Amino acid sequence: xxxxxxxxxxxxxxxxxxxxxxxxxxxxxxxxxxxxxxxxxxxxxxxxxxxxxxxxxxxxxxxxxxxxxxxxxxxxxxxxxxxxxxxxxxxxxxxxxxxxxxxxxxxxxxxxxxxxxxxxxxxxxxxxxxxxxxxxxxxxxxxxxxxxxxxxxxxxxxxxxxxxxxxxxxxxxxxxxxxxxxxxxxxxxxxxxxxxxxxxxxxxxxxxxxxxxxxxxxxxxxxxxxxxxxxxxxxxxxxxxxxxxxxxxxxxxxxxxxxxxxxxxxxxxxxxxxxxxxxxxxxxxxxxxxxxxxxxxxxxxxxxxxxxxxxxxxxxxxxxxxxxxxxxxxxxxxxxxxxxxxxxxxxxxxxxxxxxxxxxxxxxxxxxxxxxxxxxxxxxxxxxxxxxxxxxxxxxxxxxxxxxxxxxxxxxxxxxxxxxxxxxxxxxxxxxxx
Numbered sequence: 001x002x003x004x005x006x007x008x009x010x011x012x013x014x015x016x017x018x019x020x021x022x023x024x025x026x027x028x029x030x031x032x033x034x035x036x037x038x039x040x041x042x043x044x045x046x047x048x049x050x051x052x053x054x055x056x057x058x059x060x061x062x063x064x065x066x067x068x069x070x071x072x073x074x075x076x077x078x079x080x081x082x083x084x085x086x087x088x089x090x091x092x093x094x095x096x097x098x099x100x101x102x103x104x105x106x107x108x109x110x111x112x113x114x115x116x117x118x119x120x121x122x123x124x125x126x127x128x129x130x131x132x133x134x135x136x137x138x139x140x141x142x143x144x145x146x147x148x149x150x151x152x153x154x155x156x157x158x159x160x161x162x163x164x165x166x167x168x169x170x171x172x173x174x175x176x177x178x179x180x181x182x183x184x185x186x187x188x189x190x191x192x193x194x195x196x197x198x199x200x201x202x203x204x205x206x207x208x209x210x211x212x213x214x215x216x217x218x219x220x221x222x223x224x225x226x227x228x229x230x231x232x233x234x235x236x237x238x239x240x241x242x243x244x245x246x247x248x249x250x251x252x253x254x255x256x257x258x259x260x261x262x263x264x265x266x267x268x269x270x271x272x273x274x275x276x277x278x279x280x281x282x283x284x285x286x287x288x289x290x291x292x293x294x295x296x297x298x299x300x301x302x303x304x305x306x307x308x309x310x311x312x313x314x315x316x317x318x319x320x321x322x323x324x325x326x327x328x329x330x331x332x333x334x335x336x337x338x339x340x341x342x343x344x345x346x347x348x349x350x351x352x353x354x355x356x357x358x359x360x361x362x363x364x365x366x367x368x369x370x371x372x373x374x375x376x377x378x379x380x381x382x383x384x385x386x387x388x389x390x391x392x393x394x395x396x397x398x399x400x401x402x403x404x405x406x407x408x409x410x411x412x413x414x415x416x417x418x419x420x421x422x423x424x425x426x427x428x429x430x431x432x433x434x
Contacts, residue, residue, distance in 0.1 A: 012164055024302035025262065027283065031296055032306070034116065036360040038329055039319050041345075042083060042094050043067040043353035048314075052352075053088040053107060062100040067092070067352030071178070072218075074131045075339035077397065082129050082137055083354060085345075089123040091139055091159070094354070104139060104159050114157070118165035124154070128180035128191075128218075133397045134425055135161035138168070140180045140191055154178070156189060156200070169200045178274075179229060183427065184319065184396035192216035197229060198416035209244040217274040218335060221398075223282050230273045230286060237265075237273055237286055237297075251297050252288060265303035270295070275336035277344065285344065287333035294323070294333060294346065307357075309333065309348075316353055323357055330355060342396060368427055381430045390431045395424055405426075 040088065042062040050068065057065035068088035075081045081094040082103070090105030102119055110122030128140035142154045154174030159165045169189060180194030189200040190209055192356045197216060210229070217230030225242040228250065236252035252270035253259070259268030271291035278284040285306065292309035307323045309315065309330035317355035318329030335347040342359030368380035379391065392400040 023300045024215050024300045027298045027300070028296055028304040030303075031279075031283070031298075032324065034359055034361040035323055035344065036358045037320050037322055038307075038325075039356050039358070040316075041081060041098070041354050041356045042073070042092070042100060043070070043351070045314075045316055045349070045351040045353060048352070049348040050087045051089070051107075053085065053090065054164045057100060059099055059101060060099050062092075062094040062354075065092075065100045067354075068355065069350050070347050070352050071127045072129050072335045072337070073345045073347045073354045074345065075208070075341075075345060076131055076135065077133060077340045079339070079341065081345065081354065082131055084126045084129045084139065085352075086125050086127055089125065091123075091129060091137070092119075092124055103137075103163070104157075104165060111155075112157070112165070112167070115164055115166040118163050121165055123157075127178050130180045130182045132182065132186070133395075133427060138180060138182050138189070142174065142177045154193070156191060158186075169206065171198070171206055171266075174198075176215055178232075179216050181219050181221060181227065182339045182361075184398060190219060191228075192219065195239065197244075210240045210247055213238075217272075218276050220276045220278045220284070222278050223285075225282060228276050228278055228284055230276050232272050232274050232289065235270050235273060237270070237276060243280070250301070251295075251303060256290070261302075261303065261305040263303060265295075265297045268295075268303050269276050274334050275347070277336075277338045279337045279338065285336050285338070287336045287346065289332050289334055292331045292333065294302070294330070294336065294344075307346075314349065314351060316349055316351065326367050366428060366430060377426060379428045379430070392431065394404055394427050394429075399425055400429070 026283055044064055044066050044068040052066040052068045067085050069086050070083050071086045072084040079096050083092040085092050089109045091103050091153050093101050096347040100261045104118040105123040106120050108122040112121035124141040126139045127142045130138045137159050140156050153172035154177050156169035157165050158168050174193045176194045177192050181190040183322050195213045196208050200206050213231040214234035215232050217232035221230050227240040229238045229240055234251050235254050238247045239250045240247045251265035255269040256271045257269050270288050272289040273286050274289045275287040283298045285296055292311045294307040296304045296306045310328040315331035318327040321327050330348045333346050333348040337345045344357040346355040365380045392404045393403045394400045
């Protein structure tokens, strides 16, 4: 009897596991359906020397410019892309016309005393970049230099929309810095320094926030306020409590090989997992530098292969192919980020490319957003067909709230938000109701 009961329990457990996996598979299929083709948006791959930048590239087509071991790319609300061009000691911006411009760094490696004009001051291996909704961005400098210069610590700098740069954090003990996160009110900064995730506040200065890693990769905030942190040399992804009091492994088993798609994320090897990008539902993408892959970890904790790249250092191809293509499209991805419009940006390869996987989910596109005195914020969007829409508002691109709508949306394409404070910079998004 006991044997029969045990068999029945095991059978029921198997059913539960298979049901969970089936639900996870459905979630991943819906994620895959949102993405179209892969394209290159910056980088020519001409060489992988230390500093390949030339003034010839300034203002030119971004895919002709030679990037110098870029380490991070993020996009703003309008779609401009900011790139940490590490070994060229600069931050580049790719505008909506595909032209590339320098927005920080003068091309020389050095320590800036500041404050000053960002493009007239030297930088030191900018390894990370974090963008705020108002156009301000922060950059993380290190001493990880390909010519073997002495290590003297690192800094975090702030560049405002008027192009002025100031130093916010100076940490003589910073090494191998990659992760960078800034709170919406800019009062708190988290950043990686080797095997320690550190925290800076104006009142408390620098302190250890989370420890026990091998060498950190990147960081992103989850919807619940916790942080997902990649331990590159530990081959794991950790969830760190919002207050830093504890951490839990959520992906990777610490090994360099083994496991595969459709398994529990903590049972699969993630060889030098480096980039992480969290979706609004809590699912997240990661990329493995040595593994050459991009994975999706769903909300149930299962892992799915999104892009199967190459372990070869210089592979680059597959523009125009979908992520699921068997063509080897990427190699050595070192960072990934989700754009506000849902596009996935991938920074890959020592030769330096920024790739984009386009979000093709049908959503209305905002074409005008402005404050009209005496009226309020006016939002205009293109509607694809007769449908109903939900309008949401945010001051930080993190927390969104529905805006009261008095009239039926239908085919309406203009909405006026009368209950807003003109002193606050609001962002809007319009979603087509299912």
